[in-house]
Amino acid sequence: MQEQLQDTDIIRAVLQGRKADYAILVGRYQSFVFTITSRYIKNREEAEEVAQDIFVKAYLSLAGFKGNSKFSTWLYSITHTTCISHLRKHKPNTLLIDNDKLVVYSDSQYHSTNVPAGTGTQKQAINEALKQLPDDDAEIITLFYLAEQSIEEIAVITGLQTNNVKVKLYRARQKLKDIIEHTYGKEAALLYRN
Amino acid sequence: MKPQEEKDFKQLFSSLEPEQPSMRFTKNVMDSIEGLPVAKVSKNYVNPWIVKGIAAMLIVAIVVLCIYTYTSADNFSMPGTDILGKLSGKAIPYFIGGNIIMILLLAERWITGKNRINNLAKK
Numbered sequence: 337m338q339e340q341l342q343d344t345d346i347i348r349a350v351l352q353g354r355k356a357d358y359a360i361l362v363g364r365y366q367s368f369v370f371t372i373t374s375r376y377i378k379n380r381e382e383a384e385e386v387a388q389d390i391f392v393k394a395y396l397s398l399a400g401f402k403g404n405s406k407f408s409t410w411l412y413s414i415t416h417t418t419c420i421s422h423l424r425k426h427k428p429n430t431l432l433i434d435n436d437k438l439v440v441y442s443d444s445q446y447h448s449t450n451v452p453a454g455t456g457t458q459k460q461a462i463n464e465a466l467k468q469l470p471d472d473d474a475e476i477i478t479l480f481y482l483a484e485q486s487i488e489e490i491a492v493i494t495g496l497q498t499n500n501v502k503v504k505l506y507r508a509r510q511k512l513k514d515i516i517e518h519t520y521g522k523e524a525a526l527l528y529r530n
Numbered sequence: 531m532k533p534q535e536e537k538d539f540k541q542l543f544s545s546l547e548p549e550q551p552s553m554r555f556t557k558n559v560m561d562s563i564e565g566l567p568v569a570k571v572s573k574n575y576v577n578p579w580i581v582k583g584i585a586a587m588l589i590v591a592i593v594v595l596c597i598y599t600y601t602s603a604d605n606f607s608m609p610g611t612d613i614l615g616k617l618s619g620k621a622i623p624y625f626i627g628g629n630i631i632m633i634l635l636l637a638e639r640w641i642t643g644k645n646r647i648n649n650l651a652k653k
Contacts, residue, residue, distance in 0.1 A: 355560075358559075362559050362560070363556050366555050366556060366559075388555065388559050391562075396563075458545065481539070481543035482543065482547075482548050509539055
């Protein structure tokens with residue numbers, strides 16, 4: 337029964353006072369919000385805290401959701417701006433890397449020519465490759481392939497022009513492909529086909 | 531991107547699942563919003579006509595002030611504003627044209643931004 341409820345129905349119920357229904361929305365989108373947040377904030381506990389703050393912000397602004405877009409697009413917009421704000425406030429002491437240069441650092445655990453069989457470690461391999469992408473590239477890849485947002489929706493979420501999103505997505509895919517091929521060499525093809 | 535590469539990427543991510551937060555995530559969120567009211571939409575407690583009225587009053591006041599100042603003063607000139615006078619005759623149309631182009635670009639960007647969100651709703 338809960339899966340049949342549309343997001344707009346749940347929002348209407350929450351605005352009418354049924355606060356407990358908000359838990360349905362949280363349960364529905366928590367993994368995607370957490371994943372997108374993790375693209376920016378590498379520390380898991382910190383990412384989870386920020387993701388919780390995002391849902392609190394969304395709850396407080398729920399009356400402002402006009403229904404012009406999908407609820408997920410609106411929620412991911414809040415996610416994007418919150419992550420950017422968080423990073424600005426808590427800027428780590430790291431060396432800035434030119435995003436145009438692909439920086440691949442080898443970890444002896446993953447710099448292996450053997451692509452392990454089994455989907456669990458393959459997912460881990462892909463996740464590790466995604467972590468090596470710049471934050472905004474990893475976010476766009478996540479929004480497009482995992483969260484299944486369209487180019488236009490990603491443009492709204494990130495505030496970029498549609499053409500910019502297409503170019504960034506293309507470049508992000510190329511970088512990801514380079515990372516996978518650099519890490520796994522010839523066995524990279526196994527990642528695609530398994 | 532080549533179709534095969536696109537297909538490979540889709541296959542690559544088809545097996546990927548989003549990361550899961552801790553089991554207490556939903557409970558933590560619900561505990562955080564406990565006692566917090568949902569913010570009312572501003573249009574419910576701020577009459578838009580009041581906002582438009584104040585804006586109109588300000589614009590009218592500025593226009594009246596400008597007209598009165600220019601008509602009542604002889605050889606009126608404000609210091610530092612004689613920009614057009616410093617330009618040569620040929621440069622003035624380009625200067626005005628450049629400003630018009632910038633205004634049109636800003637207006638186009640603003641309208642495009644609004645339409646982008648409205649188009650998402652139509653899909």
